[in-house]
Amino acid sequence: MILFLKREHRARPEYFEGIRDQFSVAMGIGAWGLMTGVAMVQSGLSPLEAVLMTLIVYAGSAQLAAIPMMAAGAPLWVILVAAFCVNLRFVVFSAHLRPYLMHLPRWERLASGYVTGDLSYVFFARRYPHPSDNPEQRAAQQAYLMGNCAVNYAAWMGTSLLGVALANAIPLAWGLGFAGILALLGVMCSLATSRLRVVSAGVAGAAAVVAWALPLKLNILVAIACAVALCLLLEPLRPAREGTGRV
Template sequence: MSLPFLRAQLRDPAFRQGAGDMAGTCLGIGAWGLVTGVAMAKSGMSLPMALFMSLAVYAGSAQLAVLPLMVAGAPLWVVWLTAACVNLRFVIFSSMWRSYFAHLPRRHRLALGYFSGDVIFVSFMKRFPKPVPAPEQVPYFWGAASANWLAWQVPSIAGIVLANAIPLSWGLGFAGVLALLGILLSMLNDRATWLATAVACTAAVATFALPLKLNILVAIAAAVTAGLAAEAAERALRRARTRAVGGDT
């Protein structure tokens, strides 16, 4: 992306609108980022590696999921599989964003993929519910993505650098849980999501005794299966209703 393009995005009103829509979630994202940064530093990871992981991976749930595995010396395939499963939702996000961004150059789409996030997806879909490309969608995304990236990276890097100066008595782990709950509740906007969340919680608790935190993988697989099944059932029900209405007329 060229410098003139970036300047044009910054001047676009939709960019400011996207950043403004993300403002309400920045506090929770920042708390989560701080917890993740401290966790990486206290896991024994070197400072350069922790900074690299924060900037390159940029996926809080995946980072927190693989850290205990790395500390426990889990096989590399388990670490990679866990991270991939935790981020499976981005495959669904990307398939839905295709209707909006498929016309963009590949480099631009790759950049969109790196900067995408859960809360950005929710905010974007609320603002643009119809899957039809529009000029304001790209600057809106970049406004939301910029706010989200800064809200995550600044506290995360601060947590990495200042981990030894932050006492455990601050209860950052509990603060991080509260931040995650706040973000999660903002995403529960339909029955399929509620069902997937309930299934994930049940599966995670039921398989808690599994080694190497494999209960996380079980919970993710169960949640994805339940969510996809619920969405398929809802689509089938809508088609049946449409056919019924058509038959009545």
């Protein structure tokens, strides 16, 4: 991607800091990508279809949600709705990143949104909790994000394509996706820096388990809705509690 190779990004130390941070979870992302590539072919997609899905969709959870439906011959609208529900979290990501990226040209905003994954967003939000009006700081933030996304993109695409190529040699029983889940859990735990975040994560996890039997992976949507609703209810109470030192 041209965004990863822009000279103004590579000239900044924040770009390489983003690369370094994302490398800490690259192995988990790679294991998840490898498993997804294997799953696509073993579920009945041709190697060409699997490669195109990897390059175009670039969304592991949506791919894993859509693959069994495609194999079962589900209607297209059902597959699209399931993928949409699974990826609703990116609406939240994009809303949060909007003030960071609004100074960029439209094509660059769209490209940045496409290459920003879950962990790229997490690392960026943790490093830069607030946007800046300073052009120099904005450039530093964008460089960090692109360095982070470069590793995420390379790890996912490379291992997914490797999984497609080696689909008949790597059994799904190996459970490689569990390594990716562990990587996400590690980052999630590092972000649990307030009571509200801990409670919302617990509520989301409980809701996902309770709603596990719902079709189309809708338990994920239920979990997101419950966590967001809880945060909206509790957020107005935070200033008063913070003032009393009880947070």
